[in-house]
Amino acid sequence: MQLTAEELKLLKKHCKIDHNSEDDLLEIHYSWAFHEIASAVTDEPSKYIDWFKSHPLFARAIYPLVSYYFENRIAYLDRDLSLAPHMVLSTVHKLRGSFEQFLESENDEI
Numbered sequence: 001m002q003l004t005a006e007e008l009k010l011l012k013k014h015c016k017i018d019h020n021s022e023d024d025l026l027e028i029h030y031s032w033a034f035h036e037i038a039s040a041v042t043d044e045p046s047k048y049i050d051w052f053k054s055h056p057l058f059a060r061a062i063y064p065l066v067s068y069y070f071e072n073r074i075a076y077l078d079r080d081l082s083l084a085p086h087m088v089l090s091t092v093h094k095l096r097g098s099f100e101q102f103l104e105s106e107n108d109e110i
Helices: 005-015 023-041 045-054 056-071 086-109
Strands: none
Touching: 005 023, 005 056, 023 045, 023 056, 023 086, 045 056, 045 086, 056 086
16 A cells, blocks of 8 residues: 555654655555554445545554554564554544444435
């Protein structure tokens, strides 16, 4: 999944990266996180890419999850790598509710 220059810049701020040598890795982690979050909300995530990318809750979930993936790409002995940021799960639950409302509003228009 291709990131816009603005998305990549914001993602690099989240990960505290000030160079370009790992941009390709960030894009891979972004793609993983996107599909992880979107598939937790709907069975057809690719059908609703624009909705996800435009929703503020999605940004609140994806940037911390990508940062988590990036920071934990190397195992450290003193870290517990079993848990992703708790706020991601909370945000995904809220995103599910918002997505259901979106689908209902689409059905009302038909």
